[in-house]
Structure formats: C-alpha cells, structure tokens
Amino acid sequence: MxxxxxxxxxxxxxxxxxxxxxxxxxxxxxxxTANLLTDALDxxxxxVAMTSGAFLxxxxxxxxxxxxxxxxxxxxxxxxxxxxxxxxxxxxxxxLSGKYLGSCAAAAVPLAIIYFGFAVLYAATAGHxxxxxxxxxxxxxxxxxxxxFVGAFxxxxxLLIPAPLFRVLFVGYWFWGNxxxxxxxxxxxxxxxSPIGPYPLxxxxxxxxxxxxxxxxxxxxxxTLNFLRPAATAATAWLSIGVxxxxxxxxxxxxxxxxxxxxx
Amino acid sequence: MRPTDLWRYEVRRAGWAALLTPPVATAALLLLALxxxxxxxxxxxxxxxxxxxxxxAGVGAASLVGRDPAVELQLTVPTSYRSTLLRRLAVxxGWAALLxxxxxxxxxxxxxxxxxRGALSGQLVWLAPTVWLGGLGFLAGAAFRxxxxxxxxxxxxxxxxxxxxxxLQGRDWSxxxxxxxxxxxxxxxxxxxxxxxxxxxxxxxxxxxxxxxxRAERLLREEAE
Numbered sequence: 139m140x141x142x143x144x145x146x147x148x149x150x151x152x153x154x155x156x157x158x159x160x161x162x163x164x165x166x167x168x169x170x171t172a173n174l175l176t177d178a179l180d181x182x183x184x185x186v187a188m189t190s191g192a193f194l195x196x197x198x199x200x201x202x203x204x205x206x207x208x209x210x211x212x213x214x215x216x217x218x219x220x221x222x223x224x225x226x227x228x229x230x231x232x233x234l235s236g237k238y239l240g241s242c243a244a245a246a247v248p249l250a251i252i253y254f255g256f257a258v259l260y261a262a263t264a265g266h267x268x269x270x271x272x273x274x275x276x277x278x279x280x281x282x283x284x285x286x287f288v289g290a291f292x293x294x295x296x297l298l299i300p301a302p303l304f305r306v307l308f309v310g311y312w313f314w315g316n317x318x319x320x321x322x323x324x325x326x327x328x329x330x331x332s333p334i335g336p337y338p339l340x341x342x343x344x345x346x347x348x349x350x351x352x353x354x355x356x357x358x359x360x361x362t363l364n365f366l367r368p369a370a371t372a373a374t375a376w377l378s379i380g381v382x383x384x385x386x387x388x389x390x391x392x393x394x395x396x397x398x399x400x401x402x
Numbered sequence: 403m404r405p406t407d408l409w410r411y412e413v414r415r416a417g418w419a420a421l422l423t424p425p426v427a428t429a430a431l432l433l434l435a436l437x438x439x440x441x442x443x444x445x446x447x448x449x450x451x452x453x454x455x456x457x458x459a460g461v462g463a464a465s466l467v468g469r470d471p472a473v474e475l476q477l478t479v480p481t482s483y484r485s486t487l488l489r490r491l492a493v494x495x496g497w498a499a500l501l502x503x504x505x506x507x508x509x510x511x512x513x514x515x516x517x518x519r520g521a522l523s524g525q526l527v528w529l530a531p532t533v534w535l536g537g538l539g540f541l542a543g544a545a546f547r548x549x550x551x552x553x554x555x556x557x558x559x560x561x562x563x564x565x566x567x568x569x570l571q572g573r574d575w576s577x578x579x580x581x582x583x584x585x586x587x588x589x590x591x592x593x594x595x596x597x598x599x600x601x602x603x604x605x606x607x608x609x610x611x612x613x614x615x616x617r618a619e620r621l622l623r624e625e626a627e
Contacts, residue, residue: 153548155546155547155548156551158545158546158551159546159551159552159554159555163555167562170562170566170570171569197565198558198562198565201557201558201561202554202558205551205553205554205557206550206554208550300419300423301465301549301550301553302419302423302461302464302465302549303419303422303423303426303427305461305554305557306423306427306457306458306557307426307427307430308557309457309557309560309561310430310431310454310457312561313561313564313565314434317564323435323438324437324438
C-alpha cells in the first residue's frame with residue numbers, strides 16, 4: 139500500500155498539466171475576484187476570513203480535482219498493465235487504498251498551496267498569525283473530507299461510465315447538490331452528505347455566508363429530503379464528516395467487483 | 403479514400419461513449435425536473451439547451467487530444483493530424499448541435515422559447531455557448547494534451563459562471579462573455595451583442611488551438627501521467 143501511495147502521489151504531482159491547469163484557473167479567478175480578495179484581506183476576524191476562504195475553495199476547486207482524478211483507476215486497464223499488477227504479491231485492497239490515498243494527497247497539494255498561500259498573505263497583511271491555525275483546522279475538517287469524498291467517486295464511477303461523461307455529470311451534480319437552495323427543487327445541498335461541508339462550516343466555525351446571516355445547514359421549511367438535514371449542532375457536524383467518509387469508503391469498496399466486471 | 407469515408411469513420415470512431423454524453427446529461431436534468439413535479443418543463447428544456455448541451459460539447463471537445471495511442475503514425479499519413487482532430491471536433495459539436503436543434507424545435511413548438519427569440523435567433527441560445535465551450539475545450543486540449551486538465555478547465559469555467567453569475571455580469575466587457583445570458587442574463591438588451599461576441603471569440607479560441615496543433619513536436623512530447 140505504501141509503495142502504491144508513494145508512486146501514485148509522485149505520478150500525479152509530477153503531471154505538468156495539473157499545475158498549469160490549476161495555475162490558469164487560479165489566475166482567472168484572481169482576475170475576476172480581485173476586489174473580493176482585497177475585501178477578504180481587510181476582514182478584521184481571522185476566523186471569518188479563513189472560513190470564507192475554505193468555503194470558496196470547497197465550492198469551486200473540487201470540480202478541478204474531480205476531473206483530474208477521473209482517469210486514475212481506469213488508466214491501468216487502458217494501458218494494459220492491470221493484469222500485470224494483479225499478478226504481483228501486493229494485495230488488491232492495499233493497491234487500491236494506496237492509489238486512492240496517493241492520488242487524493244496529490245490533488246490536495248495545489249489546494250493546500252492556494253489555501254495556505256491565502257492564509258499566509260492574510261496573516262502577514264492583517265497581523266493575525268492565528269489565521270494559520272484556523273486554516274490548518276479548516277483544511278483538516280472541511281477541505282480534506284471533501285477531497286476524500288470526491289476522490290472515491292472520481293476513481294470508481296469511471297469504471298461504469300466513460301470519464302468525459304463522468305466529468306459532465308459530476309459538475310452538474312456539484313452545482314445541483316451544493317449550490318441550489320433546497321426550496322427550489324429536491325437537492326442534497328445543506329444536508330449531511332453535502333461535501334462542501336455546510337454542517338462543520340456553520341457549527342464548528344460559525345460561518346454564515348458572506349454577510350454572516352445565511353443559514354447553511356439544518357432543516358429547511360417546505361423542502362424535500364429534510365430527513366437528511368437534522369438540526370445543526372456540533373454533534374451533527376461531526377456526524378456529517380463521518381457520513382462523508384463512510385460513503386467514500388463504501389463507494390471505494392465497490393471498486394474491486396466493478397473492476398472484475400470490466401477487465402477483459 | 404473519399405472524404406465522406408473519413409467522416410463516416412470519425413463518426414464510428416467516436417463510439418457510443420462520446421455520443422452518449424449529451425443525451426444522458428440532458429436526461430439527467432429532465433429526470434431532476436420530473437422529481438420536482440415536472441410543472442415547468444419549458445424552463446428545464448431551456449436550461450438543457452443553454453447550459454447542459456454546451457457543457458457536454460465542451461468536455462467532448464476537451465477530450466480529443468491525448469487519446470491516440472500512436473500519434474507518430476497519425477503524423478506520417480497524408481491527412482494532417484490537426485485536420486483529423488478538427489473533423490473530430492466537428493463530429494462532437496455536430497452531434498450536440500443536432501440534439502440542440504431538436505430541443506429548440508420542441509421549445510418553439512410549445513411556446514417555451516422566450517418570446518423575443520424567433521426560429522432563427524432562437525438557435526443562438528445554444529449555438530453561442532456550445533461553440534464557446536467547444537473552442538475553449540479544443541484550445542485547452544491542444545495546450546495541455548490531457549483530457550483531464552482540459553476537461554477540468556471547461557467544467558470550472560462552467561461552474562464559476564453558474565455559482566457566481568455576478569462576477570461576469572458585473573462589468574460591461576465581461577458581460578459579453580457570460581454563457582447563460584438567455585436563462586440568467588441581467589441585461590436583456592445586451593443579448594445579441596453577448597451571443598455574437600461569444601461566437602466570434604469561440605472562433606479565436608479554436609483558431610489558437612489549430613495553430614498550437616500545427617507544432618507537431620509538441621504532440622509527440624510525452625505527457626507525464
């Protein structure tokens with residue numbers, strides 16, 4: 139597992155196109171949101187500034203790494219190396235977990251650079267070094283569960299459908315399942331299994347949207363699927379993280395059976 | 403080999419996987435609308451026309467470069483490889499366009515098309531974002547030589563415009579590049595300028611992609627996986 143982890147991580151982290159694409163996207167977003175960035179740097183509370191940053195990172199960037207991770211597992215079959223790897227003494231489960239954690243870790247590196255870069259900039263300009271501690275906590279509790287959740291689907295679903303179709307459906311799901319207000323249509327947003335992390339953002343970090351007055355999590359009047367939106371408390375925030383990780387593990391556990399079905 | 407043979411071959415080569423993306427993505431949106439009670443089918447179809455079909459076409463266009471196992475061979479045949487890729491782009495966009503004309507026809511027949519759009523100008527609802535995302539995908543594919551990176555750029559541009567419509571609509575110059583001006587536009591009188599700017603800039607994007615593909619040595623350089 140360790141070898142698979144290290145190799146997968148290096149393979150993905152050395153992919154030049156990943157860095158260029160992330161760079162282009164960050165430059166484009168920076169250009170369009172330059173005034174928002176200066177507002178964020180003027181924010182007096184380090185906690186609010188870091189939480190808003192984590193919310194934005196989790197809202198947009200999963201689309202990027204979801205697309206990148208979509209070809210990781212099917213690639214072995216495409217290159218014809220899957221049967222050779224199967225013949226090695228390494229266990230299937232070990233190789234799969236190594237590949238999963240390695241590619242997720244590599245996907246988290248650009249996120250960490252972008253997010254901690256913002257944290258360092260804020261800490262330096264606003265004179266609040268505590269921002270770095272908030273950033274570390276938010277990265278672990280809000281950003282990483284999203285990476286693991288998206289990573290599991292991005293690795294496994296392309297075993298069933300072609301990667302380009304997965305990318306289209308995934309970005310559609312991301313908009314529908316995270317950004318649409320629950321009163322507009324049945325959606326998973328604001329629920330326990332929303333990977334942008336509305337429960338932890340609101341309950342553990344007190345985030346209330348850009349104006350501070352938005353309810354991100356919990357039951358919504360006249361909305362369907364409210365059984366997935368229990369009252370928002372610190373306990374349900376931790377439960378939400380647990381549910382996201384459990385769903386990721388469940389999806390990943392389906393991979394060996396699906397691979398056996400598709401490998402010819 | 404007659405030119406029609408090349409076209410027929412490219413359509414067959416695209417395969418069911420590529421042909422499935424636009425209809426499946428549209429069907430997913432319709433299914434969601436049905437779950438919601440299905441009382442506003444026209445609005446859903448209009449959203450499919452301006453948002454879903456162009457996205458599928460854009461990701462399809464982003465997946466053209468970097469998938470041929472023997473580019474070296476492709477570069478030695480009399481038909482230039484970039485012409486082959488352009489033909490594949492035409493097949494990808496053409497299939498999405500066929501479906502879009504069908505959806506637009508249904509909307510025109512049921513009166514679901516916005517009143518100020520006629521049978522002809524109504525086609526710009528899908529044509530402008532489709533060619534723009536197609537052009538962006540083609541250019542990104544040529545630049546990155548990786549469907550994952552190019553697809554990531556197309557999908558991110560799409561979601562940014564969905565989640566933050568104000569970012570582009572806030573300024574006069576960037577409003578002309580907003581993809582969803584029909585369904586979510588804030589300035590109705592700027593619609594025609596927006597559509598024409600999108601089509602014109604799409605041609606520039608595709609042209610840049612074409613120019614990049616002319617440097618054959620870039621295609622041979624291995625993309626680190």
